[in-house]
């Protein structure tokens with residue numbers, strides 16, 4: 391049996407601060423299966439980015455255990471077992487689109503010929519074949535974000551870690567990139583851990599939505615949002631999609647009756 395892409399047990403994170411300690415996360419138990427798409431959603435400060443950073447070994451947990459494909463997070467980072475795409479595209483401005491996408495392949499010491507072939511394939515995948523010679527400041531925000539996604543996919547990682555990658559985009563571009571990401575994840579079989587503030591985005595993309603709440607940051611609900619059909623434009627207007635959006639909304643904010651009673 392393959393190890394889960396992410397296996398977290400009892401994960402906690404405490405940050406020191408001037409007014410005492412901040413418990414950013416407590417008691418997080420979460421498994422993300424190989425090939426599974428899981429979104430983290432919750433109000434500002436509930437620890438979504440902290441959890442993603444711990445998985446990526448950009449920070450270390452204060453408590454609990456984390457394994458990425460059965461390895462310690464640090465080893466998975468050294469082995470470059472995952473691709474990362476965050477809200478700011480984070481492209482190198484002095485490199486062309488092609489050279490930005492090729493970066494992980496250089497780190498993996500791919501030959502020039504193999505790199506060039508892979509970059510052409512990825513540029514085509516994200517619809518940027520005509521722009522590979524451009525520099526990041528010659529692209530729109532949506533195009534920059536597509537370059538960042540292509541780069542995160544370059545070495546065919548079996549895990550993608552994405553922190554609000556579409557947060558800064560207009561609604562139309564955002565929906566188009568969501569459809570592309572759903573297709574890419576299905577085609578490559580990669581697991582994805584995806585941080586978002588958008589309920590419809592989480593429901594559209596995910597097999598499961600993890601709902602978190604702050605002070606201290608913890609998981610309060612996990613909702614199955616597998617659509618049982620293709621993630622295409624028709625899904626967005628289907629009754630089952632609305633049902634799932636409502637389920638996640640109620641897990642986050644309570645039912646209309648509960649909210650009325652709180653007033």
Ligand SMILES: Nc1ncnc2c1ncn2[C@@H]1O[C@H](COP(=O)(O)OP(=O)(O)OP(=O)(O)O)[C@@H](O)[C@H]1O
Nearest residue numbers: 405406407412414433434435436437438439440441
């Ligand atoms: N480096 C740090 N030092 C101190 N406190 C931190 C640090 N990073 C995060 N925190 C605190 O930990 C808590 C969780 O932050 P985190 O950024 O993970 O939340 P989030 O759910 O991603 O929020 P948002 O939706 O606003 O991005 C917050 O209270 C935040 O202030």
